[in-house]
Amino acid sequence: MEEKNLNFDEVIDRRNTDCLKFDFAERRGKPADVLPLWVADMDFKTSSLVLDALTERVQHGIFGYTESRERYFEAVSKWMEAHHDWKVERSWLTKTPGVVFALAMAVKAYSKAGDAVLIQQPVYYPFSEVIRDNNRKLVSNDLVLGDDGKYHIDFDDFEKQIVDNHVVLFLLCSPHNPVSRVWTAEELTKMGDICIKHGVTVVSDEIHEDFVFGDHQHTVFATIKKEFEQNSVTCTSPAKTFNLAGLQVSNIFIPNGTLRAVFRKQVDAAGYSQLNAMGLTACEAAYTHGETWYQAMMRYVESNIAFVRDYLKKELPQIKLIEPEGTYLLWLDFRALEMTEKERENLIVNQAKLWLDSGAIFGQVGEGFERINVACPRATIKEALDRLKAVIV
Template sequence: MKYNFNEKIDRRGNHSAKWEEIGNKFISNDLWPMWIADMDLKTAPVIIDAMREKLEQGIFGYVYRPASYYQSAADWIERRFGYKIDAKTLINSPGVVPTLSILVRLMTKADEKVLIQSPVYYPFSSVVKENNRELVVNELIKDEEGYYTIDFEDFEKKVADEKVTLFIMCSPHNPVGRVWKREELERMSELCLKYNVRVIADEIWRDIIMPGFKHIPVASLSKEVENNTITCFSPTKTFNIAGLQASFATFPREEEWKMVDEELGRLDVKRNSPFSLVGFEAAYTKGEEWLEELLIHLDGNMDYVINFVKERIPEIKVRKSEGTYLMWLDFSGLGMTKEELSMFMQKEAKIALDDGFWFGENGTGFERMNIACPRYMVEEGMTRIEKAIIAWRNK
């Protein structure tokens, strides 16, 4: 391949949250870091070049966004997903989670409810509760093979509640790795339209799709669905530039675009950094070749984990993710409580993974592993887990 995704890069001493803030979340700083969702891989050279050009000018004042910035995002969506949007419907914000928080506050009343599907990215519940809205949960159904589907009977029951006015969808789904099928997206959208529930689709993982699967932007299903859906996305996960902290949201309704734009103005967060400005546009205009090779690397890392578990750690169950670079490992066969499993991973395996119960109580018994890294990191992580389970077997 043209790009080296197995290069060893020492991120310590560079203010890396993943490597040097472990002690704030786990028992110590010396755990093997396969938790927080950023990559231990250099971003695309075209992005580095664009930021280097900005750096070498030596002036980092306020910047404005040219029309080409928004158009690059719109063109990317059309090129990758065959879905054409008007660049004028886009808003730039500091990140997807801040956007979700703003939308929950502005688009719901104090006595209204917000629906999510668990287990799911834990800030979903936080942005609801911290804005003093009631959280409603539609739990995903897991079969014996670890494959998750939607409980549509329960979903309809929840959206039929007149107090439920907003549904935050995760597509592709973090942490279970599902890429929702067209019929699943259509059914959820039809029910939300039927019961007058607005949809916010978090599609930040839309570019990280494994071979054989296809992401469908939910807003692309029909004009009616598009008008009912606000979509949040960003190149940050795709190109490992999360630290640049910016994202997009597309608003089909002009009055809501204006409402959110005014709120961002009140918060005084309407400008990019000089580096996110040029980095994002470079990603969306020149980064496709790099992404295609990245997906091959991630697919290989997932296969490595699948084969390792199958051959050497039968106590664990894991399915290959359809999307995202996250793997959802089932340790329930060990018979541990959520607290015991968390400490087992930290004290015995000496690895930092995201505990499953962070994503909802129905994530208990699971651990989320980030495999967006050089292969040696995956090998080391799996070896540590195997060593800990061998010791557990012998007790």
């Protein structure tokens, strides 16, 4: 089967499709003509082979309750083994309508009201929301931006926060969104050992696992030690990799039978059972037939990152790129502009007419930064950077 959707330069008009990124600016307090690069979906068509599978499913015409068969698990498991050297078992799998839903279920399953849950800010803001909205105590082991321009983990503080706050659950973001770190096996081991020592369950959000650049390599947390496997929940999804977020399909792996049973009980309590038919179809097709599209998309995203790096260096040296190791979300340091949050928002939103994600929403330690999505045509990125240049230089 031939892959047809390999023109990532194609600018596709997403307006008037009920698109969260493009159609809801005014409703969310932004100018109608703002250029959005905030929410983490792509502006690329997914694999044509995924579209073929969806088209065939649509033409059948019946969309009743749908469950996955063995070939679905085979597709998922083969992808995990080929790309992440992880042999998963069928019994470990629980399917959910998204990773954030899974995080919320995990918070309910492995903690009770008032318990402390650890995260590492600046981090994907729904981490904080599922903790606070479920009446748990948010504790942060803040990441530290080193002189080398990379974020690092303060392991002494990591353990101190756990001990001082009686933390029972750790939400790990790996690779990390938004600071783009791909944690090394050594870093993951240190955190995992501390969690084992203090009886802290680990929920690892690995939704960006397929986006790793250069010599960096993603290590599935559960593969490091048997103790980690039995003390963790691993959250995966084709949503980022194949631009399928709107189809709401995630694959959650829990090797420990006790942890798995408690998690599934919370999913049942939420009233959720089968995933939507189109999500199941898309996931199976993507992992079975999407390799060519995936590899081409990765090369394009890497070239976009190189374009941003070069542009900032030559045209906007006031803005510093935190060198990305993974994800398609870049973390930009605006602190040299010496602006308040309000002043910078006015500059970006009202003057440059851009919609980015302000670093402050990822935690106080993110103030002065902005997150930008570069999984879009080069022309879109150039326009965004040109708009910034026009109001800064």
